Amino acid sequence: MKKWALPLSLAAGVLALSGCNGAGDGNVIATSKAGDVTDMELYAEMKEKYGPQMEQALQELMQKKVLSENYEVTDDELVKELKKAKEQLGDQYEMFLAQYGLDEDGFKEFLKLELLREKAALADVKVTDDEVKKYYDAWQPEINVSHILVEDEAKVKEVQQKLADGGDFAKLATEYSTDPGSAENGGSLGWIDNAGRAQFVPEFTEALGTLKVNEVSKPVKSDYGYHIIKITDQKEKGSFEDMKSQMTDEVKKSKVDSDTLQTKLEKEMKAADVKVIDKDLKGAFETNDDTTSEPKDDEESKEAK
Template identity: 35%
Template sequence: MKLQFPKTKRTIIVSFLILGVALSIIVGYWYGNSQQDVVATVNGENISKNELYELLVKQNGQQVLDSLISQKIIEFEAKKQNIVISDEDIQKELAKFHQSYGSEDAFNQALEMSGYSLDDIKKELTLNIKINKLLEPRISITEEEIKKYFDENKEQFAQQKQVKASHILVETEEKANEIKKKLSDGQDFAQLAKDNSTDTMSKENGGDLGFFGSGDMVAEFEKAAFALEVGEISSPVKSEFGYHIIKVTEVKEAQEANYEESKLQIKDTLFGQKAQTEYSTWLQELYEEYKIENFLEDK
């Protein structure tokens, strides 16, 4: 059973990997099976690699090729301008993912379930960082713009009260009461979660769910979690998923929005918005500078 607690489900935002996946299908599969004429059979009738390749090219080929051309141009420009992406640059970006998921472990679990690898993410982050560095000279953000964004989005920068909790999820109340007794007898919460919880997303981390705020969890779970003191363990709590034993491990109290503390985040947001607009214009200018021959367009 894969359990998703937040009403707004946690999903990895990997839109930037979509073209990479298409590329791996079209190119990686093609070359990886270059010695095989037959890629599948149905009742003994063959499907050839040529049929597969032609269909994939017809469906996605031009889009993927455009992406490859763009990537090649970006690499040339980055090299021309001596732009080098360090491991520290990549780690800073990864930290943003970790924060959005509550912890690095939670992010890694979601990543594993998505089918992508950390290397996939790092590769695409490297490309994105290069693009941002190349666009930086073309984008300016004023103090007035930052202040205006803050004033219009104050609620976004105010911190709700949040709790960090772990839980053990089981199917029956009887099982939940049995685990509660073991906890009262001094057994380890994390180990009991690993051994008993049906929540596959959190059990290997000892039931850790990271931080969450109001509205992130189903009502019964949230009400119980927010009523607990740090270190306190709940009685069994019934929800649509089963019976939970909840342990609160940390609390972040609510805070009003603070302009100075929010400036860097706002600047990143505004840069991202402007970069999306500027990217197409910038890339089109480079297309005109480079000699590009697209042989797929003639097919």
């Protein structure tokens, strides 16, 4: 499950403001000599223009209410998740918030909903001690990785020679690397956890498994060019007993896909007896096996046969 593609909830704030009840004329939110605009007018306009996104926003608001009744996200969990997100996004964090029109509080609300969904999805997942121990044995601790990417063999030999002559890896990465995202940071790709190793091309991932801290790899060829890789730091791997809870959670997460999550969310919404009053947003909680659509009249039924 995850990560970092945020849902496009353009209308969430308006939905929360109006309460989706369609009652009354609404509250004035802007004035002019030509007339006022109310929250209900804005709500109606956004339904007209952003129908699917409004349904998605309604889903999120209702899921947060329903799931919060059955599952708890602590402040410590939320702080930890935010810290993890910042580490993963690195220098792109502020750009990421701006892209989705969020401040940090808004992003924390998104993360809270993600954690609630995750807790719901994992609630029914069972794992055995043997599965957890096997996963632990293969699990690799976090590593801090840097690399220098160049286009051709001649250039990679030039960089290798400069490293052999005592050249500074970070300075050479800034000078030579064609990976702009890491070059400006001295080649640093940041901390990579066990699951994060798989985000790289296979050749790169395989090389990570062979390197020790401060060891520089031989050139690794991929579709992007030639990589020279260095692990600059590595965290310690704790004992099985100390890490059993974490390992259990990670094994459970590996068994949950988007279909499993969706099925669980639908089950939670059904148990909460969710009903959509606004006819324009009726599709927000409809599923493929819903039988709530209006029956056809006799003539339509005969034609269908």
